[in-house]
Amino acid sequence: xxxxxxxPKAAQIRGxxxxxxxKKTPRQFISSMKKRLAKLTVCxxxxxxxxxxxxxxxxxxxxxxQTLAPAGTACTGTAQTFVVQNRNQTQxxxxxxxxxxxxxxxMQIQGVDFAGNVFVISDMSxxxxxxxxxxxxxxxGTGYFPTxxxxxxxxxxxxxxxxxxxxxxxxxxxATTGSYQFSQIDKTIASVAPAxxxxxxxxxxxxFGNSYGTLYFEFVTAAGPAGSTIGVTCQDANGxxxxxxxxxxxxxxxxxxFAVPPTxxxxxxxxYGSGGASTANYDFDYVLxxxxxxxxxxxxxITGTTATVVKAGPGVVHTVVxxxxxxxxxxxxxxxSGSCTGTPATNVVSVITATTTFPAAxxxxxxxxxxxxxxxxxxxxxITVSSQ
Numbered sequence: 001x002x003x004x005x006x007x008p009k010a011a012q013i014r015g016x017x018x019x020x021x022x023k024k025t026p027r028q029f030i031s032s033m034k035k036r037l038a039k040l041t042v043c044x045x046x047x048x049x050x051x052x053x054x055x056x057x058x059x060x061x062x063x064x065x066q067t068l069a070p071a072g073t074a075c076t077g078t079a080q081t082f083v084v085q086n087r088n089q090t091q092x093x094x095x096x097x098x099x100x101x102x103x104x105x106x107m108q109i110q111g112v113d114f115a116g117n118v119f120v121i122s123d124m125s126x127x128x129x130x131x132x133x134x135x136x137x138x139x140x141g142t143g144y145f146p147t148x149x150x151x152x153x154x155x156x157x158x159x160x161x162x163x164x165x166x167x168x169x170x171x172x173x174x175a176t177t178g179s180y181q182f183s184q185i186d187k188t189i190a191s192v193a194p195a196x197x198x199x200x201x202x203x204x205x206x207x208f209g210n211s212y213g214t215l216y217f218e219f220v221t222a223a224g225p226a227g228s229t230i231g232v233t234c235q236d237a238n239g240x241x242x243x244x245x246x247x248x249x250x251x252x253x254x255x256x257x258f259a260v261p262p263t264x265x266x267x268x269x270x271x272y273g274s275g276g277a278s279t280a281n282y283d284f285d286y287v288l289x290x291x292x293x294x295x296x297x298x299x300x301x302i303t304g305t306t307a308t309v310v311k312a313g314p315g316v317v318h319t320v321v322x323x324x325x326x327x328x329x330x331x332x333x334x335x336x337s338g339s340c341t342g343t344p345a346t347n348v349v350s351v352i353t354a355t356t357t358f359p360a361a362x363x364x365x366x367x368x369x370x371x372x373x374x375x376x377x378x379x380x381x382x383i384t385v386s387s388q
Contacts, residue, residue, distance in 0.1 A: 013040050063169040064089065068150055075102065075160035077153075079202075081110070082164055084148040089168030092121070092141040094150045098162040102127055103193040105154040105162070106202055111145030119145070124204035125183040127154070127191050137183030140174040153202060155193075187286040189270050195224050195280040200271040203235070206288060212262035213288040214295065216255060217248060219280045224250045227275030230258070230284070234265035241267075244314040244370070247337070252280070259295050259388045260286075261316050261368050295388050302375060302383040307344060310373035310385050312337040317349075317373055318386040320363040325356055328379030332365075340374035347371065354381060 007015075016037040019025050025033075068082035084092070092109050109122035122141030141148075148168075154160050176184055184207045190199060211234055228250075233243035246258045270286055289295065297318050300310045310317075313336075320330065330352040333344045352363055354377075373387055 009040050013037060016040070062087070063167065065167045066165065067163075068094075068166050069152070069162065069164035071097070071163040072161050073163065075105075075154035075157050075162065077155050077157040079151050079153045081149045081151050082166075084150070084166055084168065086146070086148050087168070088144065088170070089148070090142065090144045090170045091168060091172050091174060092148055093167045094122075094125070094139045094141075095136070095165045095167075096125070096128070096152060096162055097136070098127060098154065098160065101156065101159040102154050102162065102191070103156060103160070104190050104199060104201075105152070105160075105188075106204070107139055107153075107164075108151050108204070109139060109141030110149050110151055111141075111143050112147035112149060114146055119143075120205070121145075123184050123207050124187070124202075126186075126188040128188075136179055137186075138179035139183055140180050142174055185288050185290060187270070187288070189284040189286055190272065191283055192220065192281045193272075193284070195219060195222075195228065195278040195282050196274050196276065198272065198274050200269055203267045203269055206265050206268045208288065208291055209265060210262055210288075210291075211244075211260050211265040211268065212295075213260050213286055215246065215258040215260060216283075216285040216287065217258070218255050218283050219248075219250065219252050220283060221252075222278065222280035223252045224248060224280045224282065225275035225278040226250050229273040229275075231269075231271040231273065232260050232286075233269040233271070234263060235267045235269070237266065241265075242370075243269075246313040248275075258313060259315065261314055261388070263368070297386045297388055300375070300385045300387065302377065302385065304380055305377050307333075307340045307342060307374055307376040309337045309340045310375050310387055311369070312372050314368065314370055315373050316368050316388045317365040318388065319365065320352065320375075321384045321386070322352075322354055322381060323384065324382035325354055326379040326381040327356055328354055328377060328381065330354060330375065330377050330381075330383060332369075333374040333376070334369040334371050335374040336371045337374075340372065344374060344376065354379070 016033050020033055064087055066085055094109055096107050098105055105127035107125040108120050111119045111121045121143045122139050125137040125139040128136040211232055228248040229245055231243055231245045235241035244260060249256060302308050332349045334347040334349050335344055375385055
């Protein structure tokens with residue numbers, strides 16, 4: 001009985017092509033050999049196409065939910081990182097629930113490449129406020145990395161604890177609505193934090209690349225220490241930049257608000273500077289304005305010749321309107337409130353020469369005053385300054 005040879009198809013094709021090219025091959029075999037060669041070639045092509053299609057089949061990633069840090073995980077005062085069980089997720093979501101003792105908290109989602117380089121792939125989320133528990137900050141991040149981790153920094157290290165959970169998926173679009181938008185625009189710098197201790201946030205990228213927003217500050221439980229300040233500092237990649245500083249009143253349970261002027265801001269730091277010993281605590285939030293929105297201007301009505309503090313701290317003068325005219329000048333100075341006395345002679349921004357033919361059209365400035373807005377008239381007239 002003849003033995004059946006198991007010759008690979010590729011070898012059969014080479015042999016048939018060689019035989020067809022040989023002039024000594026009998027003509028009566030050529031027709032059948034060509035048919036066999038065509039059949040083998042079709043089989044090889046079909047196998048290649050099938051293999052390619054199989055290799056490109058889409059991979060479906062099942063959404064995953066994980067507890068990265070169980071309830072009761074202690075704050076350390078320094079950054080703690082919690083590695084995600086990465087299953088090729090490209091969309092990442094982190095949720096933190098602190099206990100009532102936590103005064104300061106920052107959270108970010110980070111990607112780590114094969115070389116160990118860390119990249120921030122999310123906004124910065126801050127401490128959730130119990131009063132708006134339905135709007136707890138929820139953090140979203142995007143991108144595939146071999147390692148994904150969530151970084152949490154919180155205080156106090158003695159009594160603060162938290163729970164940290166994570167969910168991941170793919171092919172979903174991160175939406176800046178609800179709790180995700182809340183964490184993007186509302187940065188709670190501190191909640192019932194000790195007023196006798198300085199505090200500065202870690203650097204973070206503001207969501208809109210701008211400092212434009214409002215600071216909300218309140219001393220609670222007792223009057224705050226005199227000389228306390230809050231600051232906003234913007235820096236570029238080389239650490240260069242500028243900032244704004246605001247002086248705090250010591251009053252208890254009185255909301256103090258400060259409009260932060262718009263300026264390009266690649267990296268942001270927020271700080272509280274304590275004036276000294278105190279038994280007070282404080283609450284401190286920074287609400288950033290979304291593109292296309294603006295703050296409402298405030299007005300200051302001036303009728304005398306005394307140097308007037310229009311705004312203590314950085315601000316923007318929008319317009320100066322003279323209602324009742326008089327012959328004289330109206331001078332605008334970029335000065336801190338403590339220097340806005342007598343007849344200032346430094347940091348002159350503008351001098352308006354008024355005549356008895358006023359009122360004239362409003363003087364429009366839209367100019368940033370870094371130290372504070374100070375206005376002095378040389379003659380009594382009715383002046384309204386619009387500012388932020």
